[in-house]
Amino acid sequence: MGSVDAVISTAGAAAFAPLKELTDAQFELGWNNKFLGQVNLLRVGQRFINKGGVVLFTSGMLASDPIPGSASVSAVNGALNSFVIAASIELGDKLRINVISPIFVKETMEKMGMDSSSGMSAANTAIAYQVALEGQMTGAVIDVRDYASFDEKNVNMEYSR
Amino acid sequence: MKIIIIGASGRIGSKVTEALLAKGHEVIRVGTRSGDIMADYTNEQSVREMFGQAGEFVALISVAGGDSQFKRYADQTDDDFLFGFERKFLSQVRLVRLGEVCARDNASFTLTSGFLSHYPNEASIATGPLNSAVDTFVSNTAPLLQRNIRLNAVSPAPIVEPGQERKGLVTAAQTAERYVDAVEGSFTGKVLRAWGSLPVVYD
DSSP states (O other), rough: OOOEEEEOOOOOOOOOGGGGGGGGGEEEEIIIIIIHHHHHHHHHHGGGEEEEEEEEEEEEGGGOOOOTEEEEHHHHHHHHHHHHHHHHHHTTTTTEEEEEEOOBHHHHHHTTTTOTOBOOOHHHHHHHHHHHHHHSSOEEEEEEEGOOOOHHHHHHOOOOO | OEEEEEETHHHHHHHHHHHHHHTTTTEEEEESSSSSSEEEOOOOHHHHHHHHHHSEEEEEEOOOOOOOOOOOOOGOOOHHHHIIIIIIIIHHHHHHHHHHGGGGEEEEEEOOGGGGGOOOOOTTTTTTHHHHHHHHHHHHHHGGGGGTTTEEOOOOEEOTTTTBBTTTTTOOHHHHHHHHHHHSSOOOSOEEOOOOOOOOOOO
C-alpha cells in the first residue's frame, strides 16, 4: 500500500448487555476488537504514515452519556478517549491523533426501526471527521454533536457547550 | 399569550414578531426608534419604564445586543470590550433581573447570544466571549428562577437570504423558529443554536 497521510477508523465491535449478565467474553470482545483493534492501527500503522499525518479513532457518546446495558461499551469508549489524549503527548508533532465520539446515526436507527429523531445523520457525523482530519488539533476528543445541522435540533437541545 | 419583544424591528426580531403574530400571540414591540413602546434597552431607567408600561407578560424575547466592536485583536481597547459587555451581556441580564417581578408564573425569557463564541475570527474577540457569557448566564441562572419562570438563549449566526442556505447558515425566518420554540416549549437553561453543520475548525 505504501505510505499514507491519514488513517481513519470507524470500526469496532463491543457487546451490549445488562451489567449482571455481561460475561468475560463480552468484555473481551470490546477490549480486543474496538479498543485494541484501533490502538493497533496506530501501533502497527504509524511507520506507514507520513510525518505530519493523522490517525482518527472512533469512540462514542456512551463514554460520557451511558444507558442501561452500555457498561462494557462505555468503558471501551472511555479507554479510547483516554488513550488518544495520552498518546498525543508522546507522538508530538510527528503524527496527530484524535478520536471522534459519535452518537446514534439516524440512518442506522431507521434501518433498525427505531425512532430516529434523536439521531444524527451520517453526513453530518462525517463533518466531525473532516474537521479532525483537516484541522491542526491533536489529542482531541471530538463530539459529533457540535456538527448537528439546524434541523437536528433534538441533538442540540440535549447538548450544547 | 402576551409577549414583549426587545429589538422587534431588526432583521431577526421582525421575523420573530411575524411568526408569533401568525400564531395568534399578543406582541408588544419594543425598539429604540420604533415600536409599541420606545425604550433604550441599555438604559436601566428606560427599561424600568418599559416594564411599567408593558404590564404583566408571559414571555420576553430579547433580540438585542447585536452590536459590539469588530476590530482586530491588537486594536481592541477597554472601551471596545465595555461597549459589548454593556450591550450584549449586562443589558440582557438586566432585562431578566428587572423583568422577573413583572412576569407571570411560568413565563419565559429568551435572550440572544451568537455563534462567534464557537466560530471566532480575528475581529470577533470583543464579541464571541460575551456570547459565551450570555450562554453561561442562561444555563447557570435558569435553575435559580422562581415560579417556574424559564430562561433560554438563542445563538444565531450571520443570517442568509432565502435560497442561500448553505454551510450551516440559515435565514432570519428559520432563526425565528428557535425563538418560537423557546417561548412555546417547556424547557429551561438551554442554548438553541440557529446554525449547524459548520465545518469550521476550532481548537
